[in-house]
Amino acid sequence: MTFSLKRVVAIFEKDIKDLSKNMFVLTSMLMPLPLAILFGSVSKEPSIQMHYLVINMAFALVAAFVQCALIAEEKEKNTLRGLMLSPASTFEILSGKSLLSIVLTVITIVISALLTGYHPANFFIVALAIFISIFFYIALGTLLGLLTKSIMEASVITLPVMLLFGLGSFLQALTAEYPQLSFVEYLPNIQLELLATEVQNGVGITDVWSQLAVIAVWVVSACILVVVTYKKRAIDE
Amino acid sequence: MPLLEIKDLEKQSEDAILFPAFSLEVAVGQSVAICSSTNVRSVMLNMLMGKSAISSGEISVNQEKLSLYKAAYHSQIGISFLDDGMYERLSVYDHFKFYKRIYDSNHCIDDLMHFVQLESKRHKTVKTLSYSEKRRIQMARLIFQNPLVFVFEEPDQNVDIETKRIFLKLVRDLQKGSKGVLILTGNMESAITLADQVYRLDENGLHAIEVKAEEIGQEAESFYEKQLPDQEQIQPIKFGKIPTKVNEKMVLFDPLEIDYIESLAGQSNIHIGGEPFQGLFTLTELEARLQPYGFFRCHRSYIVNLQKVREVITWTRNSYSLVLEDKAKSEIPLSKTKMAELKDMLGLK
Numbered sequence: 001m002t003f004s005l006k007r008v009v010a011i012f013e014k015d016i017k018d019l020s021k022n023m024f025v026l027t028s029m030l031m032p033l034p035l036a037i038l039f040g041s042v043s044k045e046p047s048i049q050m051h052y053l054v055i056n057m058a059f060a061l062v063a064a065f066v067q068c069a070l071i072a073e074e075k076e077k078n079t080l081r082g083l084m085l086s087p088a089s090t091f092e093i094l095s096g097k098s099l100l101s102i103v104l105t106v107i108t109i110v111i112s113a114l115l116t117g118y119h120p121a122n123f124f125i126v127a128l129a130i131f132i133s134i135f136f137y138i139a140l141g142t143l144l145g146l147l148t149k150s151i152m153e154a155s156v157i158t159l160p161v162m163l164l165f166g167l168g169s170f171l172q173a174l175t176a177e178y179p180q181l182s183f184v185e186y187l188p189n190i191q192l193e194l195l196a197t198e199v200q201n202g203v204g205i206t207d208v209w210s211q212l213a214v215i216a217v218w219v220v221s222a223c224i225l226v227v228v229t230y231k232k233r234a235i236d237e
Numbered sequence: 238m239p240l241l242e243i244k245d246l247e248k249q250s251e252d253a254i255l256f257p258a259f260s261l262e263v264a265v266g267q268s269v270a271i272c273s274s275t276n277v278r279s280v281m282l283n284m285l286m287g288k289s290a291i292s293s294g295e296i297s298v299n300q301e302k303l304s305l306y307k308a309a310y311h312s313q314i315g316i317s318f319l320d321d322g323m324y325e326r327l328s329v330y331d332h333f334k335f336y337k338r339i340y341d342s343n344h345c346i347d348d349l350m351h352f353v354q355l356e357s358k359r360h361k362t363v364k365t366l367s368y369s370e371k372r373r374i375q376m377a378r379l380i381f382q383n384p385l386v387f388v389f390e391e392p393d394q395n396v397d398i399e400t401k402r403i404f405l406k407l408v409r410d411l412q413k414g415s416k417g418v419l420i421l422t423g424n425m426e427s428a429i430t431l432a433d434q435v436y437r438l439d440e441n442g443l444h445a446i447e448v449k450a451e452e453i454g455q456e457a458e459s460f461y462e463k464q465l466p467d468q469e470q471i472q473p474i475k476f477g478k479i480p481t482k483v484n485e486k487m488v489l490f491d492p493l494e495i496d497y498i499e500s501l502a503g504q505s506n507i508h509i510g511g512e513p514f515q516g517l518f519t520l521t522e523l524e525a526r527l528q529p530y531g532f533f534r535c536h537r538s539y540i541v542n543l544q545k546v547r548e549v550i551t552w553t554r555n556s557y558s559l560v561l562e563d564k565a566k567s568e569i570p571l572s573k574t575k576m577a578e579l580k581d582m583l584g585l586k
Contacts, residue, residue: 004341006338006341007338007339007341009338010334010335010338010339011335011339014324014327014331014335017326017327017331018324018326018327021326021362022326077322077324077325078318078320078321078322079322079323079324081318081321081322082321082322082378083339085286085311085316086339086340086382087311087312087339087340088339
């Protein structure tokens with residue numbers, strides 16, 4: 001079966017219309033923006049941590065949560081089965097669904113960066129890192145969406161994810177006291193923050209490749225998990 | 238060449254046999270109904286969908302075997318489920334547009350909207366539609382998909398008359414368009430109204446229920462009809478109560494209480510006040526006994542109390558239903574040949 005952009009766009013457009021009328025998801029999606037306004041107005045020169053608190057929040061709330069809610073709703077309303085039996089392939093369905101969350105995440109991050117006044121020293125590297133990270137959160141959202149059965153369940157299951165990835169930088173502070181927690185350093189959000197700090201200190205892409213690689217490993221493993229779960233759920237759901 | 242071919246399909250769940258091996262073919266332009274219990278139906282659907290593994294037997298659509306090449310199989314078969322979901326916040330038009338694009342169809346949205354009579358609801362969201370209207374959107378989805386074989390699960394359950402009429406027209410159109418139609422239902426009446434060929438599937442296997450044979454069978458029956466009234470005249474006191482069996486007891490009913498009698502797997506089921514009772518006589522015997530009370534054999538497998546008939550619905554030129562005035566507003570099929578007889582009785586030409 002050949003990849004059809006038409007079907008992907010059809011799913012994408014349907015989701016835009018559907019989401020624009022879904023108040024529950026819409027309101028939680030706008031959450032990072034007031035936070036960005038708050039941080040932007042409180043201090044003249046917010047630290048990197050503050051910028052990334054907002055950005056990570058956008059990742060967790062927009063990319064992961066919206067994606068998770070979109071998939072969970074398709075399952076709850078019995079519409080995913082119709083899609084699975086349609087000529088649209090697994091890849092077309094998932095990319096159609098992800099496209100919307102990606103666009104929304106990019107828009108939210110750009111707006112919040114403008115509001116907090118974040119100006120990365122090297123725009124290209126930071127944009128690349130953020131873009132790769134988005135894929136991780138989308139895959140994570142898809143995975144959680146496939147595991148849940150309804151929107152309500154989805155919003156509960158994304159809570160720990162939001163805490164872990166949205167507020168991960170606070171966990172880092174605990175690692176000094178509890179060395180067994182040192183694995184949090186390898187979480188994609190912390191890696192992203194490290195990368196941003198380095199970039200702000202004026203290093204080039206050759207010095208941050210290790211952080212990019214760690215994030216990429218997260219992306220790849222999350223994608224593999226999604227594909228495995230989708231295949232499994234498609235049969236026994 | 239059959240469009241849908243089911244070969245030696247069987248299902249056992251744990252120790253019980255759900256249905257033994259059976260074979261069924263749906264040819265070009267044919268509509269077939271399988272009347273079964275709810276579990277048999279859901280098992281059949283899961284098998285047709287390829288969700289539950291088939292332990293023995295084979296399903297193929299247009300020679301594409303389900304077990305071999307799933308994608309080709311699925312592109313040729315379209316299934317309308319009873320619990321199909323829709324995007325509740327989207328309008329009818331959005332749905333039509335989405336289906337048209339996802340199935341890469343060249344059907345015209347406006348034509349189809351006219352066909353399922355949803356033009357006036359065009360920009361209404363699905364959430365505000367009635368159940369029948371939602372079922373019509375699902376019909377439209379299958380038309381957009383345009384497969385070779387159309388499978389419908391309980392197409393006329395709980396729907397209004399308009400939806401049923403549209404569905405019947407759809408089935409006739411599909412038959413003319415050389416498609417195959419398979420209807421899975423638990424309701425014998427709708428199976429007989431909707432399909433040319435009706436089967437009953439249960440733990441005893443697949444049994445054809447003769448729908449077309451009624452014209453031939455009629456002559457043999459009319460022979461009995463002539464003889465029996467003579468016997469009635471011999472009896473000096475006419476005792477008209479109809480015996481039924483409830484567990485071990487025998488219950489006698491006054492003929493006028495009876496709504497209608499249905500023949501089910503060789504037995505007569507007498508429906509009184511919405512409840513079926515097992516009769517002790519065959520349909521032909523009952524018909525002879527009940528004729529003086531204004532009962533009418535409206536179908537090979539049905540006798541109806543004419544006093545209780547409220548409406549006669551004409552679905553197409555050849556298919557009719559009687560609607561009773563009992564609580565459930567039961568619908569009973571009326572066959573083409575019997576329609577003429579009924580008109581005679583009513584004094585119509």
